[in-house]
Every structure is written in C-alpha cells, then in structure tokens.
Amino acid sequence: MSDHLMATYARLPVTFVKGEGPWLWDEAEHIYLDALSGIGVCGLGHAHPAVAEALAQQARTLVHTSNLYRIPLQERLAERLCRLAQMERAFFCNSGAEAVEAALKLARLHGHRKGIAEPAVIVMENSFHGRTLATLSATGNRKVQAGFEPLVKGFIRAPYDDIEALEAIARNTPDVAAVLLEPVQGEGGINVPSAGYLAAVRELCDRQGWLLMLDEVQTGVGRTGKWFACQHFDVRPDVLSVAKGLGNGVPIGACLARGEAASLFTPGSHATTFGGNPLACSAALAVLDVIEKEDLLARATTLGKSICTGLRESLGAHPALREVRGLGLMIGIELNLPCDGLVQNALAHRLLLSVQAGRVIRLLPPLILGDEDAYQLVSILNTVIREFAQACAPEPVND
Numbered sequence: 001m002s003d004h005l006m007a008t009y010a011r012l013p014v015t016f017v018k019g020e021g022p023w024l025w026d027e028a029e030h031i032y033l034d035a036l037s038g039i040g041v042c043g044l045g046h047a048h049p050a051v052a053e054a055l056a057q058q059a060r061t062l063v064h065t066s067n068l069y070r071i072p073l074q075e076r077l078a079e080r081l082c083r084l085a086q087m088e089r090a091f092f093c094n095s096g097a098e099a100v101e102a103a104l105k106l107a108r109l110h111g112h113r114k115g116i117a118e119p120a121v122i123v124m125e126n127s128f129h130g131r132t133l134a135t136l137s138a139t140g141n142r143k144v145q146a147g148f149e150p151l152v153k154g155f156i157r158a159p160y161d162d163i164e165a166l167e168a169i170a171r172n173t174p175d176v177a178a179v180l181l182e183p184v185q186g187e188g189g190i191n192v193p194s195a196g197y198l199a200a201v202r203e204l205c206d207r208q209g210w211l212l213m214l215d216e217v218q219t220g221v222g223r224t225g226k227w228f229a230c231q232h233f234d235v236r237p238d239v240l241s242v243a244k245g246l247g248n249g250v251p252i253g254a255c256l257a258r259g260e261a262a263s264l265f266t267p268g269s270h271a272t273t274f275g276g277n278p279l280a281c282s283a284a285l286a287v288l289d290v291i292e293k294e295d296l297l298a299r300a301t302t303l304g305k306s307i308c309t310g311l312r313e314s315l316g317a318h319p320a321l322r323e324v325r326g327l328g329l330m331i332g333i334e335l336n337l338p339c340d341g342l343v344q345n346a347l348a349h350r351l352l353l354s355v356q357a358g359r360v361i362r363l364l365p366p367l368i369l370g371d372e373d374a375y376q377l378v379s380i381l382n383t384v385i386r387e388f389a390q391a392c393a394p395e396p397v398n399d
C-alpha cells in the first residue's frame, strides 16, 4: 500500500499486469476471469486489438487540441451516438459523474426557463449518480453523502419503481423540473423496474413538462443487450448520460439531449478542457464499430440468458439463494445472507466480481465472453457461493 495515495479505496491484494479478452494476469502469472470488466467499462474485454489500433494511430496523429476548435472525430461520435440513442445533441466529458452533472445543469436551466426560481429534480432511493457534490447529493445512499454536508439543494427523493409516489409529488410540489433515474439500478443492487414503469414516468413527465433524464452510465453502450436500456422499454428520454462502456477504458462520457433540452446550453454555459478530445473519441468510435460489426448486442442478450439460466440450474433451490435477476449482461445474484468477504473468496478462485447493497453479487462480464468462458464463470461462481454459504451457516446446509 502506498503512503502517497489518498485512502479512498480498501484495495484487494492483487496487481494485474496485463489483460486479454475476459482474462487478467497478476504479477505471479495467475490468470483471473474478469466478470466485472473494470466495473462495466471494458465491454470488449481487455486490450481489444481494434481499440488498441485506433488509440495508437490517433496518438501518433493528434491527441488533444481543446474545444476551442472544431474536432471532426467528436462530431462523428456525436452523430453516431445520437443516431443510436435517438437523441439530437451531445456534450462530451470524461466520466459518468460529469455526464450526470451536465444533465443536472440542463434541469436547472429548464426549470428557470419555466419560471421556477429554485427548480428541483426528483431522484430515487438506492440510486447512484457519482461522487461530485451535486451527483452525490442526487445519489440515494447515505454512505456516499455522509461527511460531505451541506449537500446540494434541489433534490426530492422518491422510491424506485413506484409511479404512485411520483404522481403524489406531481400533485404536491410545483417546483419540479426533471426526474433523474437509472433504467436499471446498478450500484443499488441490479434492480430492474417493472415492465410499465419507465413508460409511465415518461407519460407523467410529458404531462408535467418535466425533463425525463436517464442515467445510462452503467446500462448504456450494449451492456443490457440494447444500445441503451431505455430501448427495452420503448422509452425515449429528454436527456441521457453515458460513460462507463463508451471508451473500453479510455475515460469518456457524454450527456445526450433532444428537443428543448438539446439547445439549453449556449456558448459559455458549460465547458470542459479534456472532454471529447480526439484520442478519447477515436476509442469510442472503435468501440461502437466493434459492437456493430460483431453483433454484440444480440450476444449480450444470449450470454445474459445463458449465465442466468446456468446459475439458476446449478444453484437450484440452494437455501442461500434468493434470486438471480438482470437485463443482458447486467446480472445480480441476491443471497439471503450478508456477503462480506465473498469478493475475497471469489478472488481466491480467480474470479472478479463485486457485491452491491450488502447481499447482491454483481456480474458485468464483457460482451465478448465466449461460451466456454461463460460456462466457467457459472461453474466457479456456483462453487464460490456454495462454499461461502457453507462457511456462513451455523449448521451444515443440506443440498
């Protein structure tokens, strides 16, 4: 552990030195199956040749000029993303939090335009939107906020997947400008809303003149088996944030918008030094190319189903298993016991995953995972869960 790093992470005792596809190598040449993809980032796996080639070539040509000048690669990427998301305009930044931050600034502008002096944004319980002051204030997790008060004002908290709660806020609160939510909650424990929920939120936003802002930082760019998770629900938001999977590890995020929201920013109202530079855009364009050419959306759907089925079958009616759920390659395995230490056990079996909300094992495997790799993932995880439950159980578990 370095004395010269701020202690923001309790890091696992492992150092990776190279990667290829879904595999990572540590210093002792042990090989790990990466079922987390750098937290939903490396959707094409590690060291993807097309991304590496695009980066190498762009690095030799032009890395950065700033947004004071035209950037053709940024214009191309904006056009591509807008077509894929059925949006109209993009603002590029460097992270998920910045993409959400831009969305929140759009909500404030929208509110002021409607004559609301202090516009509010409805946000959800168990949500996650980032670690800047505004995005942690929007986040529905006290642990993320504790110690950073005063929080940014102007957020109204509502339960997720509860349209009645939003209707009640609409009746009682005149100052709302927007609703911000994840189409599937990621950090909050892989929570998939019921079928009609997003469409009902869309309808309510239309009726109220609220912006519907979807945080697709984790769900976007093919993760759930569509380009964007909202497409599963046939819902088009006014504002959509993306980041994680967009650059396969090269930091890039985007806030997409359409309609009135697309022209709220004007010269001087928002800016970034690095955002959308030629290097980052070349990586993102390569990512979109590969997803398209290799038909990885369909692959994510197929893989997600086979992994979930495999887990349900291998774990059967194991008493520790509450539910296997997810959308595409965003998979949650909820246990009915606290999962402290399970990540370490999985690491000992050379499998990388995370635990969310205390009891939900989260898998965000790469979209390029092979059938044999998926089979291995299920098999190792089955062992990890059984061993973990056995060690936790006061009496022997019968299975």
Ligand SMILES: *Cc1c(COP(=O)(O)O)cnc(C)c1O
Residues within 6 Å of the ligand: 094, 095, 096, 097, 098, 100, 128, 129, 130, 131, 182, 186, 187, 215, 216, 217, 218, 243, 244
């Ligand atoms: C990860 C995440 C963020 C924050 O992204 P950073 O790049 O860490 O700033 C925001 N929203 C969602 C839904 C996320 O999953």
